[in-house]
Amino acid sequence: MVVMGKQYDTDCSGFVRLLYNTVTGLDLPAWTLSDRRFARAKDWVNFFKTLPSVEDEAQNNSKDSGQYSELKDASPRFKNLCWRRVTSISNVMKGDIIAYTISGRAAGSSCFIKPKSLSAVLHQVAMSQLYDENKGDYSVLEDVDRLHSRAQEMKMKIMKSLQAINIATLRDLRDRLYDDCMGKAIDINLESNGLQPQGKEFWSRAREACLSTVQHTGHIVIASSLPFRLGKDDKGRTSYTVPTYESTNIRNQKEDNANGVMEWYRSFSQVPMNCKAKKVKSPKGRSPTCGERSRIRTKKSPAHKRLNQSFIAGVNGDKRRRWTHPPTEKRAFKEYSRAESCCVLEIGRLLGDKIQNLKEAS
Numbered sequence: 001m002v003v004m005g006k007q008y009d010t011d012c013s014g015f016v017r018l019l020y021n022t023v024t025g026l027d028l029p030a031w032t033l034s035d036r037r038f039a040r041a042k043d044w045v046n047f048f049k050t051l052p053s054v055e056d057e058a059q060n061n062s063k064d065s066g067q068y069s070e071l072k073d074a075s076p077r078f079k080n081l082c083w084r085r086v087t088s089i090s091n092v093m094k095g096d097i098i099a100y101t102i103s104g105r106a107a108g109s110s111c112f113i114k115p116k117s118l119s120a121v122l123h124q125v126a127m128s129q130l131y132d133e134n135k136g137d138y139s140v141l142e143d144v145d146r147l148h149s150r151a152q153e154m155k156m157k158i159m160k161s162l163q164a165i166n167i168a169t170l171r172d173l174r175d176r177l178y179d180d181c182m183g184k185a186i187d188i189n190l191e192s193n194g195l196q197p198q199g200k201e202f203w204s205r206a207r208e209a210c211l212s213t214v215q216h217t218g219h220i221v222i223a224s225s226l227p228f229r230l231g232k233d234d235k236g237r238t239s240y241t242v243p244t245y246e247s248t249n250i251r252n253q254k255e256d257n258a259n260g261v262m263e264w265y266r267s268f269s270q271v272p273m274n275c276k277a278k279k280v281k282s283p284k285g286r287s288p289t290c291g292e293r294s295r296i297r298t299k300k301s302p303a304h305k306r307l308n309q310s311f312i313a314g315v316n317g318d319k320r321r322r323w324t325h326p327p328t329e330k331r332a333f334k335e336y337s338r339a340e341s342c343c344v345l346e347i348g349r350l351l352g353d354k355i356q357n358l359k360e361a362s
Contacts (some may be wrong), residue, residue, distance in 0.1 A: 010221045013040045015247035015261060016097060019222070024081065024350070034108030035127045037144050041218030044099035049348035052083035081352035089268045089323050092223050092347060097264070098242065099219030100345040101324050102332045107131035109344075110217045111336055112209035118170045122158050125205045126151035129248035158198065165189040177207040213335040219329070221246040224263055233326070235362065240271040245330050267324065268345070273320035298325045 012019060017039060021027055028039045032047040039047075078099045080315055104111035109129045115121040130147050167173050167187070178184055183203025221244040233239040247261040328343040 001076070003072055010247050010261075011245055012040070013044070014247055015245075016220050016222060018079070023293075024352075026081075033144050034110070034131055035106075035144065035147070040108075041099045041220040042101040042108040042259055044097065044107055044220055044348065045110075045218070045344055045346045048085050048097075048099065048348040050082075051348065052315040053082050053087045053092065054084040054349060057084070072288075081350065084349045084351060086349050089242065089270075089347070090229070092227050092240075092242055093349065094223055094225055096223045097348045097350075098223060098244070098268075098345065099218065099220040100343055102214060102328060102330055102336060103341050103344050104212075104218075104336065104338055105208060106215075108124035111214045111332075111341065112205075113217065114213050115209055115216060118162075118168070118173055119155060119159065121170060121173065121206055121209045122155040123151055124209050125202060126154040126158075128205055129202065130154075156165050159253060161190055161195045162186075165194060168252045172208065173357050177203060177259050179211055182205055183205065183207075190212055200285050208338055211336075214331065219246070219248075219325075221264070221266060230267065233267070235269075237336070241267045268323050269326050270321045271324050271329070273322050 006190060014344055017028065018190070020274045028043070028047065032039055032043050034040075034043055052174075084091060086280075092098070101108075102111040103109060106124055107126055108131065112124050112128075115124065127147065134147075162168070162173070166177060166305055167186070177183060180186070182200035182204070183198065184200070186203060187197035187199070223242050224245045225243040227240040227242040230239040230241055242265070244264050244266050245261070323345050324343040325345060332341040332343055
């Protein structure tokens with residue numbers, strides 16, 4: 001992509017950040033970051049959640065500033081800049097930003113990425129715990145480098161303890177946690193060797209990370225035109241298609257040249273708000289073990305039925321609805337170990353008055 005005479009090679013979030021900075025001269029607030037020095041799709045999702053909606057303002061005929069919607073840093077090109085959240089795909093306008101991610105317990109309330117090593121698992125889990133411990137304390141979250149340093153110290157200490165009980169690789173940890181969700185046996189081994197146990201919350205997150213096959217946290221696109229309604233999709237759900245501008249480093253399987261910046265089409269559907277899986281029992285009448293639940297979810301059972309039936313009827317009569325990206329929703333069911341995971345989608349709109357005379361900015 002060429003912007004102002006310079007060549008850029010970006011992914012989806014880099015594309016949106018670059019355009020936002022080029023147009024407004026600003027960066028996304030540092031407190032919105034989760035585990036990187038730059039905002040990714042999950043960070044935009046969390047940021048949009050804090051905003052007041054344009055629909056509520058229009059209905060109440062008032063301007064609710066919201067806690068974080070007004071931009072404190074003055075833009076050199078616009079005045080009265082503010083962010084607003086759009087609650088429905090049907091209300092999307094050209095230039096709106098659509099971000100979606102898979103929910104989980106990683107930093108930023110997103111999914112863990114498929115790990116390549118034991119070190120990667122422990123670092124992700126340590127970052128997720130530090131993020132949750134400091135959630136709301138933006139003075140801590142803004143210093144991402146410091147969080148990574150603390151996570152690195154935690155990781156090295158835990159890896160040394162695990163090596164003492166013969167857990168030296170990712171496969172060793174995955175095998176130990178497969179049927180022991182809470183890591184009780186691991187903690188017992190650690191205590192018997194005079195080492196500090198990590199607790200069930202840590203091992204529960206570690207198991208979630210070990211079993212993840214998700215390759216990225218989500219996606220973010222810019223609407224290039226108004227959405228058009230498809231009526232109902234093949235599952236009977238309200239569906240809209242939005243023309244988009246987007247960028248990706250992941251090569252599209254249908255078109256070899258579909259990586260990089262491109263104009264595309266994304267379809268979104270409306271589904272019930274409650275996305276929790278139904279409780280599964282083993283044939284023997286007892287609650288299934290962690291390993292049995294994982295094997296059950298890979299078959300055409302609760303998670304698969306949720307796509308076909310529960311998305312229309314809702315769970316326990318819940319009539320609330322949310323918007324989702326169906327392919328990402330399916331990935332949450334098939335590639336992620338946490339039964340409650342789903343696609344979380346948010347839409348943001350930047351409003352402001354363009355400065356015609358730059359002297360107005362002074």
